[in-house]
Amino acid sequence: MPSFGVHQDAIPGFVRDTWFRAEKVGDYYGQCAKICGKEHAYMPIHVKVLAAADYAQWVDGEKKKMAALADDPGKVWEAAALAKRGEAVYVANCAACHQPNGKGMGPIKPLDGSAIVQDADKTKQILVLLNGRAGGAAPMPAWKQLSDTDIAAVITYTKNSWSNKTGQLVQPSEVALARK
Numbered sequence: 001m002p003s004f005g006v007h008q009d010a011i012p013g014f015v016r017d018t019w020f021r022a023e024k025v026g027d028y029y030g031q032c033a034k035i036c037g038k039e040h041a042y043m044p045i046h047v048k049v050l051a052a053a054d055y056a057q058w059v060d061g062e063k064k065k066m067a068a069l070a071d072d073p074g075k076v077w078e079a080a081a082l083a084k085r086g087e088a089v090y091v092a093n094c095a096a097c098h099q100p101n102g103k104g105m106g107p108i109k110p111l112d113g114s115a116i117v118q119d120a121d122k123t124k125q126i127l128v129l130l131n132g133r134a135g136g137a138a139p140m141p142a143w144k145q146l147s148d149t150d151i152a153a154v155i156t157y158t159k160n161s162w163s164n165k166t167g168q169l170v171q172p173s174e175v176a177l178a179r180k
């Protein structure tokens with residue numbers, strides 16, 4: 001990169017790094033400094049330098065694009081895949097309080113055998129997850145920061161785990177509807 005005054009040899013299959021400090025925003029182009037093969041003249045080396053705020057905005061946009069790709073909120077899931085995903089969400093977010101066996105402890109109510117979890121009206125549990133609950137001795141935190149898919153998955157998991165055998169499935173679209 002002549003403009004940055006840096007040069008780094010690269011070897012296929014090896015990660016190499018270097019650093020520089022770019023002082024002006026803009027597009028910069030590098031040059032291959034070895035006669036490396038028949039496409040030597042056409043190696044695309046492009047560095048786009050952005051101001052910190054613009055970079056943060058770009059990262060934010062890319063993250064949103066990735067999230068949108070990962071989870072189509074309109075996707076209709078089948079039971080096994082949804083429950084499997086829900087188990088991972090449960091382990092990461094719920095098990096510390098409600099315990100891996102769903103029995104809770106102290107003021108943390110059990111999900112195993114819970115009337116809300118087993119209720120045929122799925123909206124009840126969706127709303128507990130989205131809004132949390134002030135609770136008696138301890139509050140249930142709100143989980144609206146989780147995606148519709150993650151909330152649908154964890155509810156489906158709790159509705160079909162331990163002694164809960166409801167056979168019910170919650171789709172992401174049902175969570176999206178309850179958010180409004």
Ligand code: HEC
Nearest residue numbers: 093094097107108109114115116133135136138139140154
């Ligand atoms: C910081 C601890 C904590 C975490 C983490 C937590 N909960 Fe809770 N949860 C509670 C407490 C406390 C209550 C009881 C509130 C009350 O008294 O009504 C509760 C209640 C509930 C209820 C209602 C149960 C009933 O029968 O009334 C459901 C459903 C529930 N939690 C699901 C979840 C799920 C799913 C997760 C993970 C996404 C989760 N909770 C994470 C503390 C937690």
